[in-house]
Amino acid sequence: xxxxxxxxxxxxxxxxxxxxxxxxxxxxxxxxxxxxxxxxxxxxxxxxxxxxxxxxxxxxxxxxxxxxxxxxxxxxxxxxxxxxxxxxxxxxxxxxxxxxxxxxxxxxxxxxxxxxxxxxxxxxxxxxxxxxxxxxxxxxxxxxxxxxxxxxxxxxxxxxxxxxxxxxxxxxxxxxxxxxxxxxxxxxxxxxxxxxxxxxxxxxxxxxxxxxxxxxxxxxxxxxxxxxxxxxxxxxxxxxxxxxxxxxxxxxxxxxxxxxxxxxxxxxxxxxxxxxxxxxxxxxxxxxxxxxxxxxxxxxxxxxxxxxxxxxxxxxxxxxxxxxxxxxxxxxxxxxxxxxxxxxxxxxxx
Amino acid sequence: xxxxxxxxxxxxxxxxxxxxxxxxxxxxxxxxxxxxxxxxxxxxxxxxxxxxxxxxxxxxxxxxxxxxxxxxxxxxxxxxxxxxxxxxxxxxxxxxxxxxxxxxxxxxxxxxxxxxxxxxxxxxxxxxxxxxxxxxxxxxxxxxxxxxxxxxxxxxxxxxxxxxxxxxxxxxxxxxxxxxxxxxxxxxxxxxxxxxxxxxxxxxxxxxxxxxxxxxxxxxxxxxxxxxxxxxxxxxxxxxxxxxxxxxxxxxxxxxxxxxxxxxxxxxxxxxxxxxxxxxxxxxxxxxxxxxxxxxxxxxxxxxxxxxxxxxxxxxxxxxxxxxxxxxxxxxxxxxxxxxxxxxxxxxxx
DNA sequence: GTGAAAGCGCTAACAT
DNA sequence: ATGTTAGCGCTTTCAC
Numbered sequence: 001x002x003x004x005x006x007x008x009x010x011x012x013x014x015x016x017x018x019x020x021x022x023x024x025x026x027x028x029x030x031x032x033x034x035x036x037x038x039x040x041x042x043x044x045x046x047x048x049x050x051x052x053x054x055x056x057x058x059x060x061x062x063x064x065x066x067x068x069x070x071x072x073x074x075x076x077x078x079x080x081x082x083x084x085x086x087x088x089x090x091x092x093x094x095x096x097x098x099x100x101x102x103x104x105x106x107x108x109x110x111x112x113x114x115x116x117x118x119x120x121x122x123x124x125x126x127x128x129x130x131x132x133x134x135x136x137x138x139x140x141x142x143x144x145x146x147x148x149x150x151x152x153x154x155x156x157x158x159x160x161x162x163x164x165x166x167x168x169x170x171x172x173x174x175x176x177x178x179x180x181x182x183x184x185x186x187x188x189x190x191x192x193x194x195x196x197x198x199x200x201x202x203x204x205x206x207x208x209x210x211x212x213x214x215x216x217x218x219x220x221x222x223x224x225x226x227x228x229x230x231x232x233x234x235x236x237x238x239x240x241x242x243x244x245x246x247x248x249x250x251x252x253x254x255x256x257x258x259x260x261x262x263x264x265x266x267x268x269x270x271x272x273x274x275x276x277x278x279x280x281x282x283x284x285x286x287x288x289x290x291x292x293x294x295x296x297x298x299x300x301x302x303x304x305x306x307x308x309x310x311x312x313x314x315x316x317x318x319x320x321x322x323x324x325x326x327x328x329x330x331x332x333x334x335x336x337x338x339x340x341x342x343x344x345x346x347x348x349x350x
Numbered sequence: 351x352x353x354x355x356x357x358x359x360x361x362x363x364x365x366x367x368x369x370x371x372x373x374x375x376x377x378x379x380x381x382x383x384x385x386x387x388x389x390x391x392x393x394x395x396x397x398x399x400x401x402x403x404x405x406x407x408x409x410x411x412x413x414x415x416x417x418x419x420x421x422x423x424x425x426x427x428x429x430x431x432x433x434x435x436x437x438x439x440x441x442x443x444x445x446x447x448x449x450x451x452x453x454x455x456x457x458x459x460x461x462x463x464x465x466x467x468x469x470x471x472x473x474x475x476x477x478x479x480x481x482x483x484x485x486x487x488x489x490x491x492x493x494x495x496x497x498x499x500x501x502x503x504x505x506x507x508x509x510x511x512x513x514x515x516x517x518x519x520x521x522x523x524x525x526x527x528x529x530x531x532x533x534x535x536x537x538x539x540x541x542x543x544x545x546x547x548x549x550x551x552x553x554x555x556x557x558x559x560x561x562x563x564x565x566x567x568x569x570x571x572x573x574x575x576x577x578x579x580x581x582x583x584x585x586x587x588x589x590x591x592x593x594x595x596x597x598x599x600x601x602x603x604x605x606x607x608x609x610x611x612x613x614x615x616x617x618x619x620x621x622x623x624x625x626x627x628x629x630x631x632x633x634x635x636x637x638x639x640x641x642x643x644x645x646x647x648x649x650x651x652x653x654x655x656x657x658x659x660x661x662x663x664x665x666x667x668x669x670x671x672x673x674x675x676x677x678x679x680x681x682x683x684x685x686x687x688x689x690x691x692x693x694x695x696x697x698x699x700x
Numbered sequence: 701g702t703g704a705a706a707g708c709g710c711t712a713a714c715a716t
Numbered sequence: 717a718t719g720t721t722a723g724c725g726c727t728t729t730c731a732c
Contacts, residue, residue, distance in 0.1 A: 011506055
């Protein structure tokens with residue numbers, strides 16, 4: 001047992017271990033990294049010294065020589081979004097399983113901070129960057145800047161992979177996302193199959209990255225069923241709880257005819273459900289409602305919400321794997337995960 | 351413009367910048383860190399060279415000499431808990447504002463992984479560690495191990511501060527938390543003031559860190575109002591949505607008399623609300639319900655949930671500040687943030 | 701199988 | 717105000 005008197009102010013280094021084990025620092029390094037085989041007895045002595053001194057290798061020094069930090073940078077739009085945290089959970093799980101640490105920086109829902117976030121991560125020398133979600137739809141100028149930065153980083157051997165967001169044309173690295181439009185189409189079809197023909201699309205602002213495809217899926221389903229698209233049935237705008245409620249109230253007051261609602265997110269669906277309840281409309285008796293994302297809130301609602309399941313954790317895991325180990329080819333790839341309707345209690349016959 | 355032919359496979363170093371600017375590396379370092387004043391013209395040349403070469407300092411090399419990584423390690427029980435993500439958002443905001451990066455590792459709700467998580471962070475040489483939440487109540491043995499590890503790290507100048515969890519006796523560093531018991535007391539009092547005397551406590555498993563204090567607060571409020579504590583009115587168990595619903599159904603079927611519910615979390619309250627609606631009991635007409643935590647779900651419920659607000663983001667920010675800059679004294683401190691009832695629509699007169 | 705020594709890219713004395 | 721230089725703690729040739 002070491003002396004209790006002198007507080008160890010300075011951490012032991014590999015040299016301390018070498019001295020204590022009676023070997024060279026090179027041997028200690030080899031034993032600790034399994035780089036080269038050492039005599040069992042030598043290894044034992046080294047390990048004993050490590051244990052004894054409570055030695056922990058200096059990650060910075062190691063990174064300096066290996067040029068790898070074993071860190072994955074993650075950029076998310078928000079730390080409080082159930083959707084992105086579902087994805088982040090998958091990322092973290094895969095990364096930690098592979099011995100990587102996740103450094104996360106949030107843009108706080110400001111796409112303008114995306115570039116800065118990537119730059120912070122670049123300065124830290126992370127081995128790869130995951131750009132999860134995008135918040136609002138980018139301008140082509142923003143996309144161009146993003147692409148330039150990603151290309152620079154790619155040349156420096158740091159992949160920037162897009163995750164849970166639409167692919168960007170000409171992106172130099174990979175993209176792992178889900179079939180956003182197909183999900184919207186499936187949701188709408190689900191409603192159509194139940195006999196609904198007047199379906200209200202209740203969306204967020206049009207500049208959200210997911211908006212265009214969700215509207216497109218909605219329209220596509222309508223067309224397949226030979227139903228004319230009615231612009232009056234499309235409502236977009238802010239998606240805070242109160243904003244959606246106000247929008248719904250106005251719609252109800254206006255006497256707009258519809259028997260079902262396709263909400264672009266579960267949160268929007270929640271607000272719709274609340275408004276409907278307040279207006280005395282029964283779900284799914286009078287009105288059917290379907291959501292999108294399958295966030296935890298879906299099953300706490302009354303009635304439990306039928307929605308489109310997005311494999312968030314799986315998406316995160318796959319994205320992390322792709323960022324860390326590549327996708328097999330050197331070429332940029334786009335992997336699109338499937339989604340499906342999960343039937344609960346908020347949809348009934350027309 | 352540099353040659354387009356040769357792809358820059360290797361990143362420029364401080365020497366490249368020095369050469370290009372016609373100064374020494376020391377000057378470059380000084381200009382970049384603002385350590386010492388340089389002649390304006392010199393600084394300009396350095397900055398131009400940096401710009402020109404797209405130079406980014408190597409964080410590992412810098413950390414090696416300064417012995418500071420400018421990284422904050424964060425241990426959370428889960429990346430999908432709205433409560434902890436609220437706290438994490440505050441942590442990330444404060445850290446990034448102070449130029450620190452957050453490296454997060456999740457224990458995936460397994461307190462047994464807490465030690466391992468801290469150890470991972472220790473190996474990375476983070477400057478401080480935030481232990482957010484604890485999931486389940488620890489054994490004294492677990493606490494002892496935690497304390498030992500924290501003490502070791504503290505000696506190595508790495509503070510391990512507790513965040514949003516009960517203080518641990520003898521903890522060598524700081525603790526930033528909220529008044530858990532007072533919140534439970536306030537919630538119960540809120541119900542009592544509305545005239546309720548038969549109040550059901552609907553909790554999670556007893557080993558959750560927050561459980562004991564919430565029950566204690568509930569009892570304390572009862573006592574202050576001269577109402578006898580009835581053990582039959584305390585229901586604890588798993589807090590998944592279905593588990594709580596089953597529990598609630600059994601309670602209703604058993605004909606237990608009560609006019610109000612104090613749910614230990616908003617999620618539990620959500621499940622209770624769903625069960626009540628299914629049973630035809632109106633809230634707050636027949637039964638009043640109050641939650642705890644003030645998570646986003648509270649305002650999506652019907653009726654909107656009256657609950658106890660916990661300043662999650664503020665808690666996170668303060669904890670980060672404390673971990674990064676200390677609390678003023680060298681002595682371990684415990685900072686307890688206040689909480690308050692936020693009145694919405696789920697509580698009515700008895 | 702093991703040791704000696706040369707860096708990795710940076711900061712911080714110490715000179716001037 | 718700026719240059720020289722000695723490390724920081726590790727990995728990795730290159731010898732033996």
